[in-house]
Amino acid sequence: MMQRGPERHTGHRVSYETVISSLDLSIENAIQYNQYYLCGSAMVDNGMLLLAAVPLADCHVGVIADPKHTSRLIRALNDAHPIPTLQHLKRVRRRAGPPVRFEVLLAPAEDFASGADCLSALRAAGVDASGLDAETVVASVPAAPPRTRAQFAAASEHWACNFHEDAALEKLIAGTAFDDADLDKHRRWMRRAGGAAQRGRGVVAGAVVVDPARDALVAEAADCRGVHPLRHAAMNAVDLVAWSQAGGAWPVQDGDVYDEDLPDRPPPVGTVRNRQDAVDDEKPVGPYLCTGYDVYLTREPCTMCAMALVHSRVRRVFYSVAAPHGVLGSAAKVHTVRALNHHYQVFRGPACSASASPAS
Numbered sequence: 001m002m003q004r005g006p007e008r009h010t011g012h013r014v015s016y017e018t019v020i021s022s023l024d025l026s027i028e029n030a031i032q033y034n035q036y037y038l039c040g041s042a043m044v045d046n047g048m049l050l051l052a053a054v055p056l057a058d059c060h061v062g063v064i065a066d067p068k069h070t071s072r073l074i075r076a077l078n079d080a081h082p083i084p085t086l087q088h089l090k091r092v093r094r095r096a097g098p099p100v101r102f103e104v105l106l107a108p109a110e111d112f113a114s115g116a117d118c119l120s121a122l123r124a125a126g127v128d129a130s131g132l133d134a135e136t137v138v139a140s141v142p143a144a145p146p147r148t149r150a151q152f153a154a155a156s157e158h159w160a161c162n163f164h165e166d167a168a169l170e171k172l173i174a175g176t177a178f179d180d181a182d183l184d185k186h187r188r189w190m191r192r193a194g195g196a197a198q199r200g201r202g203v204v205a206g207a208v209v210v211d212p213a214r215d216a217l218v219a220e221a222a223d224c225r226g227v228h229p230l231r232h233a234a235m236n237a238v239d240l241v242a243w244s245q246a247g248g249a250w251p252v253q254d255g256d257v258y259d260e261d262l263p264d265r266p267p268p269v270g271t272v273r274n275r276q277d278a279v280d281d282e283k284p285v286g287p288y289l290c291t292g293y294d295v296y297l298t299r300e301p302c303t304m305c306a307m308a309l310v311h312s313r314v315r316r317v318f319y320s321v322a323a324p325h326g327v328l329g330s331a332a333k334v335h336t337v338r339a340l341n342h343h344y345q346v347f348r349g350p351a352c353s354a355s356a357s358p359a360s
Contacts, residue, residue, distance in 0.1 A: 051173075054155045057086075057143035058109035060118040062132045064092070064102040069131025073104055080125040081107050088145035090160040105159075109138055148173055185215060186296075186318060186349060192220060193296045194320075199255045200233070202226030207237035208296040212315070218244060218293060220257040227253070234297060234305035238312045241289055290314040300326025300348075306334045309344065316345045 064070055074091050083089075083105065092104045112118040115136025123129055142155040145162070149170055152163040171177040178186065189208050196206030199222035209219040221236035231250065240258040242248045252258070289312035297319040301309065306327045309317060317328065317335070327334040328346045335346055 055143045056140040060106040060115050061137050061139045062104050062106050065133050066131045076127045080127045093160040189296045193298050196220050196222045197298045205233040205299045207233040210294045232305050234301045303327045314344050318347050
């Protein structure tokens with residue numbers, strides 16, 4: 001059963017047509033993915049990096065005159081002079097001929113003034129350089145690992161790379177991550193968040209939490225910082241999810257919604273925490289807060305809200321309007337901090353005009 005407080009009528013009302021304007025799909029200085037674009041993740045700090053060329057760095061390269069020494073040279077070089085910043089590169093590459101030859105990475109060019117100095121230092125470190133030509137060259141090699149299939153193809157023109165394709169990321173780039181049915185769902189839930197924003201007290205903002213496995217509403221909340229300074233829309237939504245799991249700290253506001261029956265249903269696969277058992281019937285049932293859930297926000301969240309979404313283990317965050325102090329793309333990208341113990345993907349998409357209030 002969905003719990004909804006009584007409808008509240010105030011002197012200031014925003015029409016639904018104003019809250020949900022026609023979808024503005026124009027996106028400037030961003031990568032567009034089927035009308036939503038990725039604002040970064042733990043793996044990709046900036047969505048623009050997905051289309052950027054892989055940066056290059058100069059390295060001293062030796063020519064292997066006798067291929068039978070290749071394995072020995074690789075082992076010796078890895079022991080004497082490993083290159084931790086270039087672990088994404090293969091130490092040796094085969095150059096097409098004629099004549100066919102093998103080249104080996106000796107060291108970054110910044111480590112030694114010349115190729116001769118590099119070979120001398122390697123010999124001094126115990127490397128048997130027999131099998132290498134006396135002459136070295138400087139080659140430009142990929143300085144960072146390729147993250148996309150296109151980057152891998154381009155990087156491989158410079159040097160042989162290791163690469164593990166991320167199928168989900170490739171779909172984002174190709175614009176196939178969201179099909180028409182997915183886009184309809186995103187628009188529908190963002191409209192729902194826009195409707196919640198009408199009830200905002202202090203700031204016009206709304207939040208909706210959705211279980212994507214069931215395409216079902218878990219919580220709907222308006223911004224209530226006029227009641228309490230911490231009760232931003234995202235914070236209220238997380239608290240309502242806690243209410244749906246027999247928790248919750250704040251009184252439910254008029255018009256807010258949560259699904260009180262959620263703990264009695266089997267949770268989505270992968271989101272289960274401790275189930276009740278005969279020994280301790282106080283153990284919670286169902287997902288931990290927002291594990292596996294998607295959150296739709298009419299406006300970009302502040303640091304407090306973004307971190308609350310981290311700690312509540314959301315899966316993805318969709319927001320409409322950037323905010324001056326927002327930290328999922330404007331002032332910062334908190335969700336890309338690698339030190340965090342949980343990361344979610346962030347998408348910015350079709351706008352709800354009611355969330356355009358300049359307050360953070």
